[in-house]
Amino acid sequence: MRISTLTACLICLALPGTAAAGGSVNTGPFGGVAIKGYDTVAYFTEHKAMKGSSEFAYEWLGTPWHFANSRHRDLFAADPVRYAPQYGGYCTLGVGIDGHASANIDPERSWRIIDGKLYFVYDPTYAEELDGPARDDWLAKADAHWPDLQEKLEKNLLN
Template sequence: MPNVTRRGLFIAAGAVGIVAIAAFASQRFLGGFEELAAAPVYAPKGVAIRGTDPVAYFTEGRAVPGTQAHSLDWNGATWHFANADNRDTFAAEPVRYAPQYGGFCAWAVAEKGELYSTQPDNWKIVDGKLYLNYNDDIQARWQDDIPGFIAQGDERWPKILQDGV
């Protein structure tokens, strides 16, 4: 067995620490630690869009918190709505109001073919479809070439579903 010095132990421990910090940072800034949904919908703790009303993006032009009192189960997740009218509107046409790519980050699906978490305030409606993104920086990247990213995302999304979300 080689002679292990105190200095060698400190160097090894430091290297392990650096690797751990890098792993944590990449998860924190790229995808978060939230568990990805088994269904094709990003739903931390089973709730889509972190409890934000998907219909309100279209009717109010902003992210509006929904409530458990006005909820609906669809596509493997629970969706919250600000009121019964929005819940009923969604129930009649869920595909029209649900975010694209299951609510996963539109940029990450398009650019990397990967699933990143999203924030309700990072969104845009394009051609009548709702797209969500991870954060402000990623939203800005996505907005640099929205048509290109949508084309890439639309191409990659079926394979992601096929491979299992």
């Protein structure tokens, strides 16, 4: 394990996890909106992070999602699973290490689209882990941990 990977994991583990109203969607420590109010469709259509607006909100999984425009909102409403971030928008590395729900992500700079799926991590430096040779291992570990973590989040069993 590289030093940066170890550091990323320790940071993800040290940060508090937060459950949303629906349980398994990251609304961050403040605000109550999915992925800190960023437009999840924009990552796919505009290839960049864009802040959404409550004017173009859509509720899914008991959580409001904000979009930059009505077109993005309608695309999401038609197929939310296609556009929703993996692991509820929690830090992929935190989920991969031990199933930790780190809500403190940076949706502006710390995201990747891999095989048509959106992933977030805590910091841009650590997003590079998803570009490296260990990517498949990270994603396999996160996939393995996510069902148990999701269940805990939905039952509000995490602090």
